[in-house]
Amino acid sequence: MEQIIGVTGDLFRTAANLLFLTAQGEDVEYEPGLFRDTVDWISRRSDMLLELMLEHLWLVILTLIIAVVISVTVGIIISYYESFAQTVLGVCQVLMVIPSMAMLAFMVPLFGIGFTTGVMALVLYSLLPIVRNTYTGIRELDPAIVEAAKGMGMTERRILFKIKIPLARPVIMAGVRTAAVMMIGIAAIAAYVGAGGLGELIFSGISRGHQPMIIAGAIGVSIIAIAFDYLLYYGEKRFSVEGRTKEG
Amino acid sequence: MIKLEGLSKVFPGHNIPAVKDLNLEINEGDVCVLVGPSGCGKTTTMKMINRLYEPTGGKIYIRGEDALQMNPIKLRLDIGYVIQEIGLFPHMTIEENIATVPNEKQWPKDETKQKVSEVMTLVGLDPKVFKDRYPSALSGGQRQRVGVARAMVSDPPIMLMDEPFGAVDPITRARLQNEFLRIQERMGKTIVFVTHDIDEAIKMSDTIAVMREGELVQHATPSDLLSAPADEFVSNLVGRNRSIKRLHLIRINEILDEVDRAKPASEDAKIGEVEKQIEESDIRSVIVVDKDNKLKGVIGVSDLKRKSGEVAGDYCQDVTDTITSDATLNDALSVMLECGEGYVAVVNEDDQYEGTITLGDLLNVVKEEG
Numbered sequence: 243m244e245q246i247i248g249v250t251g252d253l254f255r256t257a258a259n260l261l262f263l264t265a266q267g268e269d270v271e272y273e274p275g276l277f278r279d280t281v282d283w284i285s286r287r288s289d290m291l292l293e294l295m296l297e298h299l300w301l302v303i304l305t306l307i308i309a310v311v312i313s314v315t316v317g318i319i320i321s322y323y324e325s326f327a328q329t330v331l332g333v334c335q336v337l338m339v340i341p342s343m344a345m346l347a348f349m350v351p352l353f354g355i356g357f358t359t360g361v362m363a364l365v366l367y368s369l370l371p372i373v374r375n376t377y378t379g380i381r382e383l384d385p386a387i388v389e390a391a392k393g394m395g396m397t398e399r400r401i402l403f404k405i406k407i408p409l410a411r412p413v414i415m416a417g418v419r420t421a422a423v424m425m426i427g428i429a430a431i432a433a434y435v436g437a438g439g440l441g442e443l444i445f446s447g448i449s450r451g452h453q454p455m456i457i458a459g460a461i462g463v464s465i466i467a468i469a470f471d472y473l474l475y476y477g478e479k480r481f482s483v484e485g486r487t488k489e490g
Numbered sequence: 491m492i493k494l495e496g497l498s499k500v501f502p503g504h505n506i507p508a509v510k511d512l513n514l515e516i517n518e519g520d521v522c523v524l525v526g527p528s529g530c531g532k533t534t535t536m537k538m539i540n541r542l543y544e545p546t547g548g549k550i551y552i553r554g555e556d557a558l559q560m561n562p563i564k565l566r567l568d569i570g571y572v573i574q575e576i577g578l579f580p581h582m583t584i585e586e587n588i589a590t591v592p593n594e595k596q597w598p599k600d601e602t603k604q605k606v607s608e609v610m611t612l613v614g615l616d617p618k619v620f621k622d623r624y625p626s627a628l629s630g631g632q633r634q635r636v637g638v639a640r641a642m643v644s645d646p647p648i649m650l651m652d653e654p655f656g657a658v659d660p661i662t663r664a665r666l667q668n669e670f671l672r673i674q675e676r677m678g679k680t681i682v683f684v685t686h687d688i689d690e691a692i693k694m695s696d697t698i699a700v701m702r703e704g705e706l707v708q709h710a711t712p713s714d715l716l717s718a719p720a721d722e723f724v725s726n727l728v729g730r731n732r733s734i735k736r737l738h739l740i741r742i743n744e745i746l747d748e749v750d751r752a753k754p755a756s757e758d759a760k761i762g763e764v765e766k767q768i769e770e771s772d773i774r775s776v777i778v779v780d781k782d783n784k785l786k787g788v789i790g791v792s793d794l795k796r797k798s799g800e801v802a803g804d805y806c807q808d809v810t811d812t813i814t815s816d817a818t819l820n821d822a823l824s825v826m827l828e829c830g831e832g833y834v835a836v837v838n839e840d841d842q843y844e845g846t847i848t849l850g851d852l853l854n855v856v857k858e859e860g
């Protein structure tokens with residue numbers, strides 16, 4: 243259930259983002275027969291749509307990998323330094339609430355126009371959910387478990403890799419899923435700074451006043467978001483022993 | 491083996507020390523039980539021995555070596571540790587849980603596997619049934635056994651056991667205690683055992699260290715503690731009925747030979763003879779065994795009237811509960827009270843009859859010792 247609410251929430255966010263963009267294009271007006279036109283467009287340009295979806299996916303996957311590596315590391319580090327943690331989490335929080343357009347605009351002077359800028363902005367966005375979940379996932383482990391491990395002579399390093407990370411993994415993964423779905427939506431906006439992907443379709447649709455293009459782009463984004471969330475969720479469940487340790 | 495000298499611990503931000511100037515010496519092969527009310531510093535003392543907590547004062551010597559100078563990882567690998575909260579790893583199977591220390595010590599895989607299965611059998615968990623289970627699929631008592639198995643798998647010379655039998659019902663606890671004592675008899679480890687149950691302390695220990703508000707009040711053998719409590723606190727702790735507590739100190743096999751009780755009837759004995767035996771018996775009943783001396787049941791006076799037949803086997807009723815001869819007299823008393831009978835049949839592990847203990851026997855013991 244939580245799962246469904248999560249996806250729906252993210253979809254709404256994506257939709258809201260797109261609506262916002264749509265509203266920007268002045269000469270976009272809803273016409274009758276839009277549904278047929280969209281289906282038409284998609285069937286005519288399915289290769290292009292697919293290509294842009296793959297590009298979008300690539301942007302998201304690459305960003306996600308970078309974000310996971312950075313955020314999990316940061317999350318682990320701050321789990322050892324309590325005094326540090328609140329500051330770091332605060333910074334991540336601030337980063338996340340910067341509007342996506344503004345964030346991208348900040349990035350351009352630093353990294354120019356293009357793919358890299360998009361990746362950078364997306365990484366910064368996805369820090370908070372993963373860092374926070376890694377941190378709380380580790381901090382909220384039953385202290386008796388960690389103490390038992392320590393008392394039996396496990397080194398801190400072994401405790402981290404054999405006990406803490408495996409046990410915190412479901413929580414960390416939940417953070418990764420949140421980040422991924424959020425990122426898929428924002429990645430569409432990153433087309434603004436030339437990062438490519440489905441955003442291109444949406445933006446050119448807006449500038450040309452061609453609605454089927456916008457809708458096709460939005461559908462593509464939604465499909466990717468749902469598929470990603472589903473895969474991450476069930477992939478995690480399948481490979482985790484946690485499912486086996488809980489009753490039922 | 492373990493010597494604590496002026497050991498103190500003040501937690502940061504507290505002004506009262508959790509442990510204060512503690513002096514304690516534990517001989518090799520002894521079980522020393524730390525006992526005292528909640529919050530008196532038992533766990534803290536124990537955690538200083540394996541250096542989960544660094545003492546703020548004093549010294550710890552293990553085999554004459556200064557433990558505070560040793561590498562804490564090496565120190566801990568050679569001290570079996572049963573944590574109060576059990577602390578099994580929920581994402582690992584029972585086998586993997588128990589193999590923790592062997593894995594840290596990088597034992598060969600097959601040696602580890604074999605040792606794990608040995609130690610599981612020792613604590614009464616069938617390896618075939620339990621080794622691939624996860625902790626959540628175990629009962630509280632089974633989890634505690636796993637905790638104990640995990641601590642002893644690498645055969646450490648020293649064990650720290652923090653309320654290892656805390657989370658189980660009194661009957662299972664008595665059984666675990668007896669198993670523990672049986673194992674300890676063979677292993678002869680040096681054990682620091684924490685409990686706040688004075689009965690458990692009396693039963694399990696070679697020496698008892700009574701603690702109060704971080705200080706050691708008395709360190710003595712259980713028998714001395716019962717006969718000469720150092721102060722009012724200790725005598726309150728051991729309670730008023732000290733003579734009854736002595737029942738914890740004596741095992742059934744120590745008195746079984748002295749009690750002179752009628753032989754059991756074999757199941758094909760003529761009922762006439764059995765009737766006479768029952769008349770003479772002080773419990774107005776006779777135990778019936780089969781030809782392998784296995785316990786078959788019991789015949790009481792009322793059974794003679796209620797049933798009919800030629801031989802003892804026809805009259806025989808099931809016995810409600812039995813006890814093994816390494817249990818304490820107090821366990822025997824519990825079983826009697828539990829079953830509402832004035833006696834309990836003693837059997838060995840193969841269910842063969844060894845004798846009967848009665849309430850009268852217990853009374854005699856209490857009278858003699860008190």
Ligand SMILES: Nc1ncnc2c1ncn2[C@@H]1O[C@H](COP(=O)(O)OP(=O)(O)OP(=O)(O)O)[C@@H](O)[C@H]1O
Nearest residue numbers: 501504508527528529530531532533534535574686
């Ligand atoms: N990590 C800690 N930080 C601060 N204070 C602590 C810590 N651990 C224990 N204390 C305090 O030290 C005192 C002794 O605690 P300890 O855990 O040793 O008691 P105990 O004798 O084991 O009690 P119990 O029978 O309830 O387990 C208590 O007052 C407790 O609040």
Ligand SMILES: [Mg+2]
Nearest residue numbers: 532533534574
């Ligand atoms: Mg304690």
